[in-house]
Amino acid sequence: MLDILDPTIATPRERIDYAARPKQFDGLRIGLVDNTRRNAEAVLRALAARLQAAYGMKLDAVVHKHQRAPLADAQLAEMRGRVDFIIAGVGD
């Protein structure tokens, strides 16, 4: 008997209850997830600065993680309740 492993089997589609979107941008708290690729944090911070200037948003949290590792539970916990949305990146 021969076992055949098929790596092309599709993943079942998942339904996610996405987080509610903010109704306005003024004063939102920003979180950044920096994947530590070269210049990723610089781009994220420059973007956050522009959002702060335009909408009075506030950069409230920045976490750094290895580019190939997922966000750690402790980092996720750090962000939840502290920020209104997160910008994550940047692949290079």
Next chain:
Amino acid sequence: MLDAIILEKAGVPAIPIVTDAFDSTAREMAELWGIPDFRFVMMPHPLGSLTPDEIGRRADGLVEKVLALLRQGQPA
């Protein structure tokens, strides 16, 4: 990309930014996690060699894209 998926599943609106060289990788990641329509913001590649002025210009180009995705959200 995966971080944004994890954050969204945890109830935090997340905007992933990916450089265009990783477009197909990002789409495959979304497909692998069962959400092939997951949206992300794309920016030009590469990033590593940018000067501070160039970083600023890239950030200028991202503002409206990030706000649009923040407003629009992910497809139901």
